[in-house]
Amino acid sequence: MNSRERILSAVKQNKPEFQPLPETTRFQSDYPDLVAKFSEILRFIGGTPVLVANYEEAETYIRQTYSDLPSVVSKVPALSHLATTDWDVVDPHQLETVDLAIIQGVFGVAENSAIWVPEERGGHRVLPFICQHLVLLLNTADLVPNMHDAYERLNISESGFGAFIAGPSKTADIEQALVIGAHGARSLSVVLLQNS
Amino acid sequence: MENPFGSKPATSNMMNHSEAAEVFTEDIDRTTWHDKTLWFVREKRDKAVFQIPEWEALREAGSRIKHNALSNLDEYLLEFEQNAIKNGVKIHWAADGHEHNEIVLQILRETGATQMVKSKSMLTEECHLNDFLIEKGVDVVDTDLGERVVQLAGEPPSHIVMPCIHKKKEEIGALFHEHLGTEKGASDPKYLAEAARQHLREKFLTRRAALTGVNFAIAETGGFVVCTNEGNADMGAHLADVHIASMGIEKIIPKAQHLGVFLRLLARSATGQPITTYSSHFHRPRQGQTMHIIIVDNGRTTQLGRPDFRNSLKCIRCGACMNTCPVYRRSGGHSYHNAVAGPIGSILAPNLDMRKNADLPFASTLCGSCSNVCPVKIDIHDQLYKWRQVLVAEGYVDSTKKQGMKLMASVLSSPKLFRFSGKAGRTMMRLLPYSVSNPLNPWFKQREMPEPPKESFREWYVNRETKK
Numbered sequence: 001m002n003s004r005e006r007i008l009s010a011v012k013q014n015k016p017e018f019q020p021l022p023e024t025t026r027f028q029s030d031y032p033d034l035v036a037k038f039s040e041i042l043r044f045i046g047g048t049p050v051l052v053a054n055y056e057e058a059e060t061y062i063r064q065t066y067s068d069l070p071s072v073v074s075k076v077p078a079l080s081h082l083a084t085t086d087w088d089v090v091d092p093h094q095l096e097t098v099d100l101a102i103i104q105g106v107f108g109v110a111e112n113s114a115i116w117v118p119e120e121r122g123g124h125r126v127l128p129f130i131c132q133h134l135v136l137l138l139n140t141a142d143l144v145p146n147m148h149d150a151y152e153r154l155n156i157s158e159s160g161f162g163a164f165i166a167g168p169s170k171t172a173d174i175e176q177a178l179v180i181g182a183h184g185a186r187s188l189s190v191v192l193l194q195n196s
Numbered sequence: 197m198e199n200p201f202g203s204k205p206a207t208s209n210m211m212n213h214s215e216a217a218e219v220f221t222e223d224i225d226r227t228t229w230h231d232k233t234l235w236f237v238r239e240k241r242d243k244a245v246f247q248i249p250e251w252e253a254l255r256e257a258g259s260r261i262k263h264n265a266l267s268n269l270d271e272y273l274l275e276f277e278q279n280a281i282k283n284g285v286k287i288h289w290a291a292d293g294h295e296h297n298e299i300v301l302q303i304l305r306e307t308g309a310t311q312m313v314k315s316k317s318m319l320t321e322e323c324h325l326n327d328f329l330i331e332k333g334v335d336v337v338d339t340d341l342g343e344r345v346v347q348l349a350g351e352p353p354s355h356i357v358m359p360c361i362h363k364k365k366e367e368i369g370a371l372f373h374e375h376l377g378t379e380k381g382a383s384d385p386k387y388l389a390e391a392a393r394q395h396l397r398e399k400f401l402t403r404r405a406a407l408t409g410v411n412f413a414i415a416e417t418g419g420f421v422v423c424t425n426e427g428n429a430d431m432g433a434h435l436a437d438v439h440i441a442s443m444g445i446e447k448i449i450p451k452a453q454h455l456g457v458f459l460r461l462l463a464r465s466a467t468g469q470p471i472t473t474y475s476s477h478f479h480r481p482r483q484g485q486t487m488h489i490i491i492v493d494n495g496r497t498t499q500l501g502r503p504d505f506r507n508s509l510k511c512i513r514c515g516a517c518m519n520t521c522p523v524y525r526r527s528g529g530h531s532y533h534n535a536v537a538g539p540i541g542s543i544l545a546p547n548l549d550m551r552k553n554a555d556l557p558f559a560s561t562l563c564g565s566c567s568n569v570c571p572v573k574i575d576i577h578d579q580l581y582k583w584r585q586v587l588v589a590e591g592y593v594d595s596t597k598k599q600g601m602k603l604m605a606s607v608l609s610s611p612k613l614f615r616f617s618g619k620a621g622r623t624m625m626r627l628l629p630y631s632v633s634n635p636l637n638p639w640f641k642q643r644e645m646p647e648p649p650k651e652s653f654r655e656w657y658v659n660r661e662t663k664k
């Protein structure tokens with residue numbers, strides 16, 4: 001018997017009597033204002049929510065906030081002219097020098113301000129992680145209350161890779177002192193597009 | 197041996213828990229600081245949990261999903277394997293730590309890689325993968341900041357979520373000065389974290405192989421989820437030609453929708469965050485990349501066959517039981533001489549080696565705080581109590597009473613500790629759930645046992661914190 005067979009037969013032999021799945025694995029969160037909740041949580045975890053009416057306002061915010069960053073990748077069609085660097089590189093290692101990445105999130109979750117970013121949205125899997133700073137765009141209509149709603153909306157195996165991203169990268173490994181900017185992006189702005 | 201931090205698990209001249217704890221508690225300031233730091237994390241957990249009105253129902257759901265998963269584990273493993281293969285992932289099975297390590301080495305050799313970055317995986321700690329690979333000439337770099345710190349110090353992690361929680365920033369500064377060339381005497385966490393970022397970025401960019409752990413493996417889709425705050429798992433995996441993910445058989449959950457339950461429970465329980473910064477869902481290798489999953493037993497099927505202890509396999513490794521444990525907080529993770537420390541580690545360890553780990557189920561007051569915070573409702577303190585019975589019956593414990601007394605002396609009632617904890621140690625002892633006459637829990641027999649408590653455990657802590 002190889003290890004696979006040995007493990008499987010040991011599991012079969014040793015497992016407890018069958019126990020059914022619980023009927024309830026989904027709970028409702030009643031947040032009166034999803035944008036307010038999302039923004040509150042995002043601030044709490046070190047991100048910056050920015051509410052704008054349209055792409056022009058989004059652009060103004062990005063230009064004002066990140067004017068000093070030379071290498072910008074934009075994967076958002078409406079903001080493609082902000083790019084100074086091509087996202088479509090052959091080798092993802094080339095993205096090492098990207099200062100700012102602008103990516104459109106698919107939807108956001110109010111309870112924890114996580115945003116679903118599948119690989120297609122970044123072009124390369126590594127983009128939202130390797131960039132120094134990250135801007136995620138999100139339509140306010142694409143906010144759901146909690147993670148149960150999120151997984152109801154999501155087919156996780158549709159993309160080869162996808163991540164919920166909540167806030168900038170961080171660590172508290174040194175004496176529990178919170179430091180923003182560990183290995184991933186040093187900052188995260190979420191630009192919330194209203195009425196879209 | 198004057199420094200318990202230097203001790204590696206599984207060494208022959210290893211101290212038992214109470215001896216190691218005694219050394220740890222010799223430094224009163226450090227013990228107090230360690231205790232307070234962990235309690236601070238526990239308080240953050242409470243704050244996060246109180247914001248979720250359905251928390252108890254969520255725990256119940258998490259617990260029952262895990263029960264279902266364990267009761268049908270062989271089927272789910274097969275389903276997972278089948279789907280993962282369909283996704284283009286290579287599946288390997290390892291009966292024990294050694295086989296796991298050999299598989300990793302084999303993959304690296306096939307790739308021609310002699311260097312690897314690794315993100316947090318307690319399983320690889322359990323298998324002693326680093327030592328094995330280094331001996332075979334492979335350069336392994338741990339990329340989680342806390343893990344890198346302990347790796348540079350030549351120590352194992354002391355906590356499953358916060359690997360270097362036992363280290364002061366000055367000590368980390370000294371390590372970084374020596375290994376990363378930071379300024380002498382520098383201890384600002386921000387400065388040190390930035391130095392680690394620069395140092396590890398170079399590793400991410402140059403390594404062709406990356407190994408990550410697995411938080412959840414989904415039978416329904418054949419994918420797996422890795423949760424980190426630092427982004428190190430993603431930096432490693434998305435830049436490497438080969439991604440190896442190591443998982444214990446118990447990481448399986450049946451369906452994608454169950455992630456909703458577990459991702460809501462995990463980070464809140466671990467650090468009080470609403471979710472980790474990154475919850476990365478891997479299903480298929482990216483173009484030109486190969487992806488491997490190693491499914492590891494290493495004693496888990498044995499534990500599954502122990503009715504009293506199989507529920508420990510529900511663990512999602514949040515660390516909450518450690519942060520809340522009065523013994524863990526005052527004895528430090530290394531005193532448990534096992535990859536996983538604290539209450540849950542003390543249940544898992546005797547399964548692997550009863551003789552070596554017979555002391556661990558005694559490293560507890562059985563106060564039950566661990567079971568109360570556990571997001572998947574593992575009956576941790578009951579299992580610790582049951583292990584004591586098994587270990588005594590099997591003859592691994594010389595005298596139950598002596599074991600308990602040793603802990604009492606080292607962690608809970610040392611005169612030195614009383615100076616700062618005073619009422620603390622006493623109060624805790626009076627909250628033990630078992631009767632005075634219980635021979636497996638001998639502390640009540642201590643002669644200088646004080647009066648019964650006037651404050652509850654919780655009240656005591658609240659008061660203690662505000663007094664500071």
Ligand code: SF4
Nearest residue numbers: 511512514515517570
């Ligand atoms: S036993 Fe429970 S509380 Fe402890 S680490 Fe595991 S899941 Fe968390």
